[in-house]
Amino acid sequence: MFLCCWLALVALIPTTVSINPGVKVKLTEKGLEYGRDLGMATIQQKLKTIKVPDMSGEQRVSPIGKVHYSLTNMHIVNVGLPKSAVDLVPGTGVRLSITNAFISLQGNWRVKYLRIIKDSGSFDLNVNGLTITSSIAIKSDETGRPAVSSVNCAATVSKASIKFHGGASWLYNLFSKFIDKALRNALQNKICPLVADAISDLNPHLKTLNVLAKVDPYAEIEYSMVSSPTVSKSSIDFSLKGEFYNIGKHQEPPFSPKPFTLAPQINNMLYIGVSAFTTNSAAFVYNKAGALSLAITDDMIPQSSPIRLNTRTFGAFIPQIAKRFPGLMMKLLVKTVKDPIITFETNNMTVQAIGTVTAYAIQPNATLSPLFVLNMDTSVSARVYVSGVKLAGAVTLNKMDLTLGTSYVGDFQVGSLDNILQMVLKVVVIPKLNVQLAKGYPLPTLGKMKLVNTQLQVLKDYMLIGTDVQFTG
Ligand SMILES: *[C@@H]1O[C@H](CO)[C@@H](O)[C@H](O)[C@H]1NC(C)=O
Ligand SMILES: *[C@@H]1O[C@H](CO)[C@@H](O)[C@H](O)[C@H]1NC(C)=O
Numbered sequence: 001m002f003l004c005c006w007l008a009l010v011a012l013i014p015t016t017v018s019i020n021p022g023v024k025v026k027l028t029e030k031g032l033e034y035g036r037d038l039g040m041a042t043i044q045q046k047l048k049t050i051k052v053p054d055m056s057g058e059q060r061v062s063p064i065g066k067v068h069y070s071l072t073n074m075h076i077v078n079v080g081l082p083k084s085a086v087d088l089v090p091g092t093g094v095r096l097s098i099t100n101a102f103i104s105l106q107g108n109w110r111v112k113y114l115r116i117i118k119d120s121g122s123f124d125l126n127v128n129g130l131t132i133t134s135s136i137a138i139k140s141d142e143t144g145r146p147a148v149s150s151v152n153c154a155a156t157v158s159k160a161s162i163k164f165h166g167g168a169s170w171l172y173n174l175f176s177k178f179i180d181k182a183l184r185n186a187l188q189n190k191i192c193p194l195v196a197d198a199i200s201d202l203n204p205h206l207k208t209l210n211v212l213a214k215v216d217p218y219a220e221i222e223y224s225m226v227s228s229p230t231v232s233k234s235s236i237d238f239s240l241k242g243e244f245y246n247i248g249k250h251q252e253p254p255f256s257p258k259p260f261t262l263a264p265q266i267n268n269m270l271y272i273g274v275s276a277f278t279t280n281s282a283a284f285v286y287n288k289a290g291a292l293s294l295a296i297t298d299d300m301i302p303q304s305s306p307i308r309l310n311t312r313t314f315g316a317f318i319p320q321i322a323k324r325f326p327g328l329m330m331k332l333l334v335k336t337v338k339d340p341i342i343t344f345e346t347n348n349m350t351v352q353a354i355g356t357v358t359a360y361a362i363q364p365n366a367t368l369s370p371l372f373v374l375n376m377d378t379s380v381s382a383r384v385y386v387s388g389v390k391l392a393g394a395v396t397l398n399k400m401d402l403t404l405g406t407s408y409v410g411d412f413q414v415g416s417l418d419n420i421l422q423m424v425l426k427v428v429v430i431p432k433l434n435v436q437l438a439k440g441y442p443l444p445t446l447g448k449m450k451l452v453n454t455q456l457q458v459l460k461d462y463m464l465i466g467t468d469v470q471f472t473g
Contacts, residue, residue: 022257028235047076051075052075081101098133104127107123123163132192134196135153146238212224222243244282246285251288272443272444276461292335296428301424330359334356340352340354386456387440452470
């Protein structure tokens, strides 16, 4: 089973050389408890659907002799599952134990004896001290989503009591000697298949894992599992691909995920570790797609700014510009020339971007005359946060270094443009970038999952999101 899934996964992503995950998800005991609460409601519903077939037979009861009996129309009126526990079984899965459960059932009885005497009525059966144990295995399916199954199950009924309505007292003997066991067996045999059903019913929910989460017209994130989940003493750990791809053609970046370990924490239900690999794969995708570029014109500079994008402003620093292109508006094209590099240090996420700024004068006939190209090495600090079920961010400028790439207007002092270009970054480029970053990037989610009590820490080489979850409908 494992081999076939693994082969299927490899077939889906043939270019992968490494199976280190980019994103890790840890389900803690607290998360498992929440899962148990949801699961018990399902199991209870299932057990209410138990159908006990009609029973009939003949028994010799003294002093009456041969009695023909039949029990019909048996139906469950109540199921109580007051006590249950889920335990992690390292290397295997989860063990579910339900104890002290009870089932009440109603039905009709009918007896015939001494050839001609008939009697009938109804009865209530209470089954108490019911114990159900089931082992749940958790695997990766062929699409890289988790799948669960009940691998073994046992149900035992410790005692049953019956109350006949309208019968003679000897009916109790008939019941306790002969019918009790048959009825208990019939019930016991019904329980495990229904528990297995309730466990399988989780799979449609698990199939909602967004293994390919669309982000925007450029990118999607792959969240399929790269290996089967692992079960330890205190958690179930999922290894997800966590890689941004260009929509459509999936091209691998020239780097691969490095192993990382989630800091051991237990207070939240779920911990999601997003590695530097994941964010750097985003930088790779957006840079390759040419999405990290911006053409800046004067109308994008706030009205209040005394600095305008025209040859008069730039001419104050580079007189040749004012002389050769008098009275013209200008345009700046800012773009990255390499994949930006994102680094995570404790409480510090930094993005290093190397790009160019090309300045043009806009001729009256709209032709662009190039003035110069500057190389720009920028460092920004990023603040990341969780918004809904998305990861969002905002950046601020740390520093910017300019060097001359090409000049079409003769020599000039690049340093004299520092202030203008810092202003352009701060009031135009970074706010635009932050609008994009605030839209957020989908986290791995199941169905209509809500995140509550969420916090995010930036640690060395990854960020750690601790959160509780709520499922609504
Ligand atoms: C964050 O890290 C970068 C380098 O990775 C460093 O230049 C910067 O000073 C750090 N910032 C803080 C606030 O520690
Ligand atoms: C636009 O104007 C410039 C400067 O006057 C001139 O050099 C260029 O040939 C013109 N281009 C077109 C397409 O008219």
